[in-house]
Amino acid sequence: MAYQAEISRENPTCILFVIDQSGSMDEISEAGRSKAAFVADVLNKTLYTLVTSCSKSDGVRNYFDVGVIAYAGSQVRSGFGGALSGDIVHPIHAISEHTLRVEERKKKVDDGAGGIVELKTKFPVWFDPKSEGGTPMRAALGRTIETVSGWCEQHPRSYPPTILHVTDGQSTDGAPEEMADGLRQISTKDGQALLFNLHVNTAAGLEIVFPTAEADLNDEYSRMLFRMSSPLPAHLAKFAGDKGYAITDGSRGFIFNGDPQCVVDFFEIGTRPRLVADR
Amino acid sequence: MRPADSRSKSRLPLAFSVPKREDQHNEDSFQRSAKGVYALSDGASVSFDSASWARILVRRYTRDPEFTREWLSAAIAEFRKLYDRDSLPWMQQASFDKGSFASLLGVRIADGGRATASRRLFLSPPPRSSPRRRS
Numbered sequence: 001m002a003y004q005a006e007i008s009r010e011n012p013t014c015i016l017f018v019i020d021q022s023g024s025m026d027e028i029s030e031a032g033r034s035k036a037a038f039v040a041d042v043l044n045k046t047l048y049t050l051v052t053s054c055s056k057s058d059g060v061r062n063y064f065d066v067g068v069i070a071y072a073g074s075q076v077r078s079g080f081g082g083a084l085s086g087d088i089v090h091p092i093h094a095i096s097e098h099t100l101r102v103e104e105r106k107k108k109v110d111d112g113a114g115g116i117v118e119l120k121t122k123f124p125v126w127f128d129p130k131s132e133g134g135t136p137m138r139a140a141l142g143r144t145i146e147t148v149s150g151w152c153e154q155h156p157r158s159y160p161p162t163i164l165h166v167t168d169g170q171s172t173d174g175a176p177e178e179m180a181d182g183l184r185q186i187s188t189k190d191g192q193a194l195l196f197n198l199h200v201n202t203a204a205g206l207e208i209v210f211p212t213a214e215a216d217l218n219d220e221y222s223r224m225l226f227r228m229s230s231p232l233p234a235h236l237a238k239f240a241g242d243k244g245y246a247i248t249d250g251s252r253g254f255i256f257n258g259d260p261q262c263v264v265d266f267f268e269i270g271t272r273p274r275l276v277a278d279r
Numbered sequence: 280m281r282p283a284d285s286r287s288k289s290r291l292p293l294a295f296s297v298p299k300r301e302d303q304h305n306e307d308s309f310q311r312s313a314k315g316v317y318a319l320s321d322g323a324s325v326s327f328d329s330a331s332w333a334r335i336l337v338r339r340y341t342r343d344p345e346f347t348r349e350w351l352s353a354a355i356a357e358f359r360k361l362y363d364r365d366s367l368p369w370m371q372q373a374s375f376d377k378g379s380f381a382s383l384l385g386v387r388i389a390d391g392g393r394a395t396a397s398r399r400l401f402l403s404p405p406p407r408s409s410p411r412r413r414s
Contacts, residue, residue: 048373055374057328057362058304096370109376121376122369 002191003233003273005159007063013159013273014065014089014151015050017043018144019079020167021072025131027168031260035200036129038260039166043068043079043127046267051096051124062091067147068126071140073133080126088147099124137171141179148193149186160188164270165228168200170221180228194233196253196270197225198263207258210240210251222256229254232269240269306330306381310337315388316344323380327371332358332404333381340385346398355404378403 007013025036047066054061067089068079078085083098103123111117148161163183186193199222208216210232214223229252232240241247243265255266298305306322306329318337322329335357343350364375385398 051370052373052377053325055327055370056324057331057371057374060370099369102369119376120365122372124369 003159003235005157005188005190007159007273009062011155011158012063012065012091014067014148014155014161015271015273016066016089016144016147016161016163017046017068017079018140018163018165019043019068019070020135020137020140020165020169021070021130021132022135022169022172023072023131023133024135024169025129034129034131035168036131038263039200040127040129042263042267044123044125045264046271047095047126048124049268050271051092054092055096060093060096062093064092065089065151066092066095069140069143069147070130071136072130074136075133076136076140076143088143089151095126096124099126100128101125134172135167135169136173137167137176138174138179141165141176141183145179145183145186148183152186152188152193156188158188158190159273160191161186161193162270162273163193163195164198164267165195166198166200167225177224177228184230191233192230194230194253194270195228196266197229197255198258198266199225199254199256200263201257207262208254208256209258209262210245210247211254211256212248212250212252217256225256226252226254236269236272239272240265243269304330306333308333308337308381310341312341315392316341317386317388319384321382326378326380326403327374328361328379329381331361332379332402333383336381336383336402340383344385344387346385346400351402354402358404 005011019039021036025039026034028034029038031038050064050066051060054063069088070077070079078088080098081100084090084094103125105121105123106118107121108116109119144163148163151161180195184192184195211217211226214226217223217226232247232251232253236253237247237251253270255262258266294309296305296307296309306324308320308322309318311317318340320333320336322333335354339350339354340346358379362375364372367375380401380403383398383400383402387396389396
């Protein structure tokens with residue numbers, strides 16, 4: 001059965017974020033922030049959670065290789081800056097060490113005695129919002145194929161890569177669907193790479209989460225992103241179900257027009273491949 | 280469980296513990312006292328510092344097996360002294376806040392071996408800022 005490999009330091013898995021940074025991402029959503037700012041914030045929090053899940057008092061364990069492919073204008077490049085900008089994929093240990101900056105935020109926590117205390121907490125930032133130019137989605141997925149196939153060759157026994165693609169618009173460099181089909185065919189011995197798509201949209205329209213059929217979607221572009229998305233494997237379907245989403249056989253890893261919580265959940269579900277082995 | 284005969288009064292002669300893998304830190308702890316109190320704690324690897332927490336739990340339980348709210352507060356206070364949360368790098372601070380988890384199995388041999396009392400618990404010290412230094 002696929003998607004059973006234990007994730008360990010010898011057999012890490014790969015999580016790849018593919019992020020649309022085209023000009024239209026600067027549209028302001030109902031919450032009063034740009035889509036780009038919201039996506040950058042969720043991405044920072046997702047990386048924070050991933051690193052934290054690998055951190056112990058004696059250091060950060062390399063359970064994950066993580067990469068960000070950003071695309072905008074005529075460019076497809078690493079979404080990381082500084083020391084991480086040269087390559088796409090990096091061990092999570094390297095990611096934890098190379099932030100753009102560390103901010104101080106306040107969070108409220110249970111004090112263990114029935115009260116709430118406010119704690120000053122260090123919060124790392126890797127991404128600032130960007131939005132500029134066209135949407136070279138086809139080229140971005142081409143780069144993703146290159147990255148994922150190279151990674152799978154080096155990690156034949158690992159849980160296969162998960163790709164979380166966030167976009168708000170139509171590709172401006174040709175049809176991306178065949179690229180997505182190719183991407184989903186790349187595999188390790190544990191199964192095929194998983195591609196999940198998040199269609200952020202500020203236009204009016206119902207939120208559609210983990211649908212089973214493209215007929216549920218009323219715009220052609222969403223239907224294409226649906227077809228590009230992998231069905232949720234059983235363990236992720238269960239996790240999504242536990243979070244309260246209606247999941248049936250054939251639910252795909254696709255969200256259209258999700259509210260902020262739904263977007264946060266999309267990232268959480270996508271980055272929870274399996275529990276790690278060496279616990 | 281009823282003791283089979285008087286030999287049940289004898290203490291556990293040997294105890295062994297090995298990590299799951301050779302290159303791993305062993306995060307489990309075991310301790311016994313001369314008074315017939317045994318404590319075993321399984322530290323959860325995917326947590327900040329379960330090894331220290333497990334060690335604190337078994338040491339304190341064998342010394343004082345009366346498990347109360349005060350007992351737990353004292354154990355938490357001892358764990359917190361190990362780290363200055365505010366000066367930890369962000370990734371360790373986040374992991375510290377998430378917690379350090381360990382189970383505790385405590386067994387007391389009472390009444391000359393004719394009775395046992397046991398407790399099974401799963402414990403974690405709650406996250407809280409380190410106490411401020413008083414000037």
